[in-house]
Amino acid sequence: MTKDVLVSISGMHMGIVSTQPDEEDEPIEVVTPASYYCRNGKHYIIYDEVLEGMAGTVKNKIKITGDTSMEIMKSGETGTHMVFEKNKKNVTLYQTPAGQMAVGISTSEITIDEDADQLKVMVDYKLDVNYEPLSECSM
Numbered sequence: 001m002t003k004d005v006l007v008s009i010s011g012m013h014m015g016i017v018s019t020q021p022d023e024e025d026e027p028i029e030v031v032t033p034a035s036y037y038c039r040n041g042k043h044y045i046i047y048d049e050v051l052e053g054m055a056g057t058v059k060n061k062i063k064i065t066g067d068t069s070m071e072i073m074k075s076g077e078t079g080t081h082m083v084f085e086k087n088k089k090n091v092t093l094y095q096t097p098a099g100q101m102a103v104g105i106s107t108s109e110i111t112i113d114e115d116a117d118q119l120k121v122m123v124d125y126k127l128d129v130n131y132e133p134l135s136e137c138s139m
Helices: none
Strands: 003-014 026-039 042-050 057-065 069-076 080-085 088-096 099-114 119-129 132-138
Touching: 003 042, 069 099, 080 099
Parallel strands: none
Antiparallel strands: 003 026, 003 132, 026 042, 042 057, 057 069, 069 080, 080 088, 088 099, 099 119, 119 132
8 A cells, every 4th residue: 555655854964075175074965755565574765856957857766675775766857776784885887968987886884764753864974986085975
């Protein structure tokens, strides 16, 4: 059975590597309506994302498996399949309107708490783009 839910995603990109030495940490927050269902012990959250300054949307699907793994799949104006697994590095291709890039995700911590009416996931990871370190992240 599919339920209508509200998804709240907040995160922080810390220590962003850039040519601007005074650049600060970059907070990110998204609150949007979504659809939720659970099938074969896996949780799925599906929502559309509107991109700032661009036409079109990105369809997002989050898949949470047990207490060890989370995947984010994006399709539309951008496309990727990011996998977060504790103590593992996963590399994926991220397709954007400007071109494709390799994104590495090294997850150091993942915590998944499930209540009767809430699913809470916390992930700490390092992000690299085209095999160059970019930032440490918390979501």
